[in-house]
Amino acid sequence: MTPNTLRSFAMGLLVAATATGIVYLLEPSSKPASKELSQEEMQTQLEDKGFVVQTQDELDKQLADAKAEAVQAVGKEPKEEKEEQPKEEEAVYRTIINVSSGMTAVDVGEILEKAKIVKSGFEFYKKVEGQGVENKLRPGTFEVDSGMTEDEMIAVIFKG
Template identity: 40%
Template sequence: MTHKVMSSFASGILVASSILGGIYFFSSEDADAKETSKKEETVSATVTETEVLSEEDMKSELETAGYVVLTSDEYSKEIAAAEEKAKAAATEEAKAAAEKDAEKNADKVVYKTIINVASGMTSGDVAQVLVAGKIIKDASSFVKAVEKKGVESKLRLGVFEIDSTMSVDKIISTIFKS
């Protein structure tokens, strides 16, 4: 573009923005003034038309509009009744959960076994005995847990009573020296 074309373009933008700015500046005051006067007229009309209502009239107007009107005593009674209902529901849920747990535990069988750890046994041998006694489900995971604790060479010699409710850590601490 040449210098003349660039100057003409800049002049056109300047003239257009000046015209738009003038329109905005002069028309915004008139619009604001008109809106303000309309609001003032509406407020003054509302104030003159408002009549003083009695308490019963206000209550009936609100009730016809779909609102519920309660005194503070009635409101307190409603809140207390709702809290009591919530407590009863929570108690019922707790009973249902307890019954469900009782059913689960009634079906659960506890296995007990006595293991005799003799000289020369390894953690793998102990794991096999525990699997045979239905104390643990997987021998390899038991051996890995023993190795993770670093007690695979610290077997205690003797007779131990183990049941299926014991955790793997508890079994390991019973049979192995820590």
């Protein structure tokens, strides 16, 4: 290509880009104008889509009526919910940990923490270090759960 041909090509690109930009900027927007809705219009639109719209006062009155009906049905004031609920048992989390060569006791602690088996992976590592078995990981697949003590987990995963 000669320099004149190259300049002509560049000038053509510049003219085409400028024309395209002008057309884009002068074209009327295809977006509809944003309209501010009144409360009634919003409520009507929500109700048309199947939502139930209530004011806080209406909700409070409805809850009070429901409580009054419950008192009439039972014949006495219901107990507070806190008293009725039995103490919940703590969930037991179970995981399978695959220990491969090159892993450290810190890695095992982090995995157990992410699986919600121990509260702190670092504290678990400190306990392992305290027993002097941090370098005695057994390669393999082990099943542990949050119901086990840390000593039991260490006995399963590390060579004692």
